[in-house]
Amino acid sequence: MFRSKKEPDKRKPWNKGKLVGQKAPFSMQEIWSIRMRLQTIDNRRDLALFNLAIDSKLRACDLMALRVSDVASGGEVLSRATIRQRKTKRPVRFEITPRTRKSVEEWIDAAQLGEGDYLFPSRVRRSQHLSTRQYARIVNQWVRSVGLDPGAYGTHSLRRTKATLIYRRTKNLRAVQLLLGHSNLDSTVRYLGIEIDDALEMSEQIDV
Numbered sequence: 634m635f636r637s638k639k640e641p642d643k644r645k646p647w648n649k650g651k652l653v654g655q656k657a658p659f660s661m662q663e664i665w666s667i668r669m670r671l672q673t674i675d676n677r678r679d680l681a682l683f684n685l686a687i688d689s690k691l692r693a694c695d696l697m698a699l700r701v702s703d704v705a706s707g708g709e710v711l712s713r714a715t716i717r718q719r720k721t722k723r724p725v726r727f728e729i730t731p732r733t734r735k736s737v738e739e740w741i742d743a744a745q746l747g748e749g750d751y752l753f754p755s756r757v758r759r760s761q762h763l764s765t766r767q768y769a770r771i772v773n774q775w776v777r778s779v780g781l782d783p784g785a786y787g788t789h790s791l792r793r794t795k796a797t798l799i800y801r802r803t804k805n806l807r808a809v810q811l812l813l814g815h816s817n818l819d820s821t822v823r824y825l826g827i828e829i830d831d832a833l834e835m836s837e838q839i840d841v
Contacts, residue, residue: 725814
């Protein structure tokens with residue numbers, strides 16, 4: 634039976650009341666709020682996960698698939714690591730800062746992980762490591778724990794955070810492209826959400 638043209642459409646829009654589009658990166662204040670919260674409750678796994686997610690700038694699927702051997706050797710966490718991205722099949726390098734190395738080492742020791750083990754194993758029997766869905770729920774908990782809107786943040790917030798901070802401080806798109814492992818610069822521009830004001834600000838600094 635066809636709906637009358639005059640009959641109002643009662644279907645609820647899928648995005649009503651939801652924030653759509655790219656998830657926001659975390660600010661420095663938000664980073665410290667979450668980090669202090671995790672330290673206070675002594676959640677070593679989540680602290681290591683949070684710190685490494687920001688440093689590595691990896692997609693959720695690549696972050697969850699990390700093994701201890703990807704970031705550590707001889708019982709010590711490396712200052713730099715390289716993995717092959719699942720999406721692009723291209724290698725990407727990332728730094729592991731002293732703070733992150735310390736939290737990851739403490740997590741590895743606490744969980745008694747070997748070099749062949751997944752860095753973030755799952756407690757669910759059917760999965761060897763945390764799934765991207767589980768990771769999303771964990772991020773949601775972090776966001777809620779410090780009073781932020783969970784609709785505005787997600788796993789991509791962690792991937793975008795350091796890249797956005799680097800871009801804001803340096804305006805070096807090529808460097809950010811390499812760090813994110815993007816195959817072309819256009820992807821980086823879209824990912825960072827660079828607008829005309831950013832372009833004009835850079836242009837104004839060049840006097841020819």
